[in-house]
Amino acid sequence: MNAPVSMTLTSPSLASFADLFGREISNLVIQEIEIPLIQRDYAQGRNTESVKRIRDNFIRTLCSAVMPRGGTVDLDFVFGDVESSGKFCPLDGQQRLTTLFLLHCYLAWRTGTIGKNEPWSRFTYATRPSARDFCYFLVSCFPDFSACLSEWIRDQSDYLPTWEHDPSVQSMLTVLDTIHRSFEGAELSDFQAAWKRLIDKENPAIRFHVLPMAANGLTDSLYIKMNSRGRPLTAFENFKAHFEALLKRAGHNGVEYFSKNVDTVWSDILWPYRGVDNLIDNEFMRYFRFITEINAWRVNLEFKAGLHDDYLAEQVYGVDAPEAADSVDFLFKAFDAWKQVHIKQEFANVLTSQRSAQSGALLIFNSFEEEDVDLFHACCRHYGTRKWTLAHTLLLYGILIHRIHRTEEFPKRIRILRNLVEASEDEIRAGERNNMPKLLDETSAVIVHGDLEQVATFNQVQVEHEQLKAQMLQAVRGLEADLHAVEDHDLMRGGLTVFDLAPQHFGQRAKAFLAIFDKSAHPQQWKTLTAALLTKGDYSRREVRWTGHRLADIGAPKNDEPWRELFRRRKFERVHPASNSLMELLDAVSVGKMALGDLTQIYLNADTTLKDWRYYFVKYDVMRDGASGRYTISPNGGYQVCMLDKERLSSYYRDPYLLAIVHQSGIAGNRIANPGWPYSFSGLETGPRVLTLARSGIQIQCVQEGWRISCEPSNSNQTVILDQICTSLNIATDGPNRLYSIPQTGGVDDVDRVHVGATLLYEMVAAGL
Template identity: 35%
Template structure:
């Protein structure tokens, strides 16, 4: 579809080329009421800015472009499908200026402007054509509504009411300028030339196929109605670029309503939104402006002042980023602004991103992302500012940088650097404090391929990325294994917990992929305990420890990825031992993963049982009820001491949150509750803010407390009737006078260790108490 640059008056000129002739403009029924004169705050703000720009252009030689205006053209009648609001404002402004310049000719072609939406609006515009405003002391609205030709029904027409507001607003802006109207009208009469498009110009697109026109109406109006924040921002950006980079202004004016809209419209159709791309434009533009701010290293430009900490309007932030004379990076930012849109023109962005990234495991060269989509552009257009993560922001920026660098980067360079960026950003990023550092480090990594000076990111992750690069350069045969480990959901790019021995790496990677599968998560944690105490010191002087949760990935990520490589021996040594044992059994024809893990665990448990050695690792490995299934895998034990073998028996608590403010359980009592199937007769050992809770029998309220050397049975004061029964049971367990049922123990040279299974003892005790 061919476009013709023209002005409002020029629309009605006899065509000198292949442009069809226009004899009348009629706003069609499908259009809404004229809305630029509404009196709400948003409309007032947008109207003021639009009129200021129009009148500034009319009073100077700078000119102003209004983008595309198009519509169906039949028998000389133009029915606008896009641009009715702008055309109506231009009609009113031309009528006002022609009236004041005393050049209003009722026979002028441009006065053939009417509305099909309402008969009242149609008759009103016809009346204006024959009644010039004399410019007396009355405002236009006062003068018009006081005329005998002003009809009473017109008072109820919202379009006419809006027109009157616009005329008054125009009148206010020309106050005291009576001597300028002739010169202004002469400027408006100038037609576009190759050197000058006109004072106020636009590109006219005639549509002769109505079915195509209706489809185009939906698409082109995906830019949104004029009374939107995007329209205001778009006009401001055009002004900003025109002043700062005139050579690119025409490209911007043509692209923002053309090729750029096409790119965003493809996503609007895909996601089935509101049939506009205003929101998509604003989200992407916000992304671009914020990237420029972070890249400049001057994020304070985002704020109005340091005291109020209020955001400046986006258009002002765009001016500071793209055109501020004091910003030495403005030209670079303009390059990035244009590139961020132009790079997707003529492409399928989703296809590009799906070639770079994938969601979940992949067997091709695509880099798995730990998010819901691989199409970062689509995610930015729909979620930026709300649920678009800092990692996604940096990865999208990185892709744009790589595309802007072009052939200076090889495909291998881009893939390797994007992978490392994914790895070091796959964790909490402090967007408010360090985003400028993150952006600078991202640019350094993508364009230069170096890790030196990577500010913002955790040093030990960056150091490990550098180590992996050197390792892969020295041992290229391990690259697939390293990538397999990095792509695991529990590692998320950070493999400090894996020994990088090249001869073992491939088998360990395969083994880890199998044993870390979600359905095996609980068994994996239980079996890992057979290779050692892999608990992580979380807080409280080492008294709160973390083990892997069967339900929560985060607990495993904490264990496997938090800290320097040299600090992760506590889990690396047991993990490597388990993976090697697992691999050896699988290579010798062992059964599938679950059976292999079960065999490792069962053999270890049997060995402990054969020598009557029941420490905390035995109990947590054997009994599911003693392990953490919810929360972050936190355990608390007041007397945990690694030199004495780790956890003791008393007050070994599963924390469902991070402390006793959340709910918690006694791990060993809960093991007995689950193992014995005691739900019907015993309350679940799950408490909240209690100092020393016990296992409470539902019928008698008798409580059983786990002690270091046995179980203490307490009879509540209000139940003296059960004391004799309880005493008779305790006698059968050789209990002491204070109700302690002892557990057989032996000294291992360091501390007392159970030599009988206290969980089974507790189950027998409960059943006898309930039975009696």
């Protein structure tokens, strides 16, 4: 067998277990691996529920990785150094190395490889002689796999009784059984392929980063920090030691500063936010991760969301990291910014989640249930979870750089940042189309310099409107309170792109908006407002579908989100489609002192009002009942409409015209045969939607020309009744279909089709149809 190639190792390097043997560290070649006396027992085979769950997942991951279609698994860092005899003593990584040794033993057995002749077999324990002897015993085994693996091993003549009392040996037996179960059903060819992938020098299936200790000037005190006999280390303890080692290796001047502060000043900052375990470990690591990811974005460093903290730290602060010194400096400042500060009170002074005219704090719309507006606390508790968003990251970053730079006009600038963040849901993203580096730069430009000219990534419509707001406030003094009040309205959330910012009208329009859009004072106001707005024009979004029908968003009766979306101006819209209608409505309310109900009656009674879909939507409340505020409307008068409760046609929906005639007729629900009425329709908007009568099976459909009646009843008496009704109402008969025509001019109704349809329906049901 060829001797392994030596290579000098002075910085983190990827290696596999087998490939570690023969590597050179500090001019010494690794000949064997010995778990040092200071290490605790091998623990991955302990029989507790939590350990079993971790073990099963870990072994399953390793075994899947070595199979032919498995992916590469990285096991983070292994720290250690080589003694003069060539013995590698791992300081951190004992558990992983032992499991890998056992995996090599198992696959060597399955492929007929003589383990004791392989370099990787020189793996031993100094913790107990029994554990050392057991490792020697394993590499000489040739098990019979027809029985339980651990039972076969225990049944061997050279299996020592004392091994039954060694916790490391018993753990190894348990792990071997787990490995054996994980390969259940595998064939010889699978084991051969797995063995090849495991020991592959170029592309091993399982690898880790090995970090030499003495080669990087690491001391015995660090050794003690990173491990202690009989006590498992926490992830936080390991992190502190690893990070201190990283700073030393990279030659940063802040090693002593970090060591001094991490367990003193910074721990004091985090102590009020400790968890139920009275530890700050997780809280520290989440805030550290927040700052580290910001540092990565600031230098355009790509990283995966699930990257381990230690490895991300190496990329951001390590020897080869771009602008590492600046990143370390910002990390320290990000902690120091909260020294001797009552953090919760500081955030309460700046932010609020309650709308109040008396509060000078900025209202935010993405506060937390428990932490409220304390974004530092929320970051320590939720960073990296679904509760924490990139919008939270930008707001906290804005507040953080204000504290670092002591910026001027902070209330004004943080308000602008909030408005930009709220308007930029589509622009705020990480991942493949990562905008965070640019957004962080622009956040800094806004907070530190108050400069909007450099803002090119946040929503540009909102940027333009922020500039227009500033011009309006310069033109007319005293509008700031009105502006902020409308910005803080829950439907606006900082975005007034639907508003005409003409300064001479803004004050009165703002007050009118706040009055009529006060949901707390008028719980049913949204439905009334929809009717009032429609009297001023078709303010809906106009998106024509391939069917010729268009999607129209007009606001929902109960849900706020459709209104927020409606009031946002889209990038491609030169003028907001709802602006004219809204401004006319606000002027009518503020100048004419008109009530919303009066406006709708004036519209309905006017001779000039066309009886197209707007007329019917204004007159009949039930037609505006869609939970999503979204409708599909046919061309011409708009007499074929789908009322969506969701945003797409993929779910069941209602037909508002059919719903209106049922509602107006007052007939009982049991007279309708449609399954699931009124949510009885699905499919494309061009398909027929009919109301089916339960007694006769007669169907009624709203069409462009009026009401189509189809499906003749099978009962001859009912046919006679239907003929009589049709004759009395002058309904034309054409075979099985009858059309109750609505008089029209230019394709628009001259009479109220809902009233006509309701009368028809009532007479049919009353006559027993």
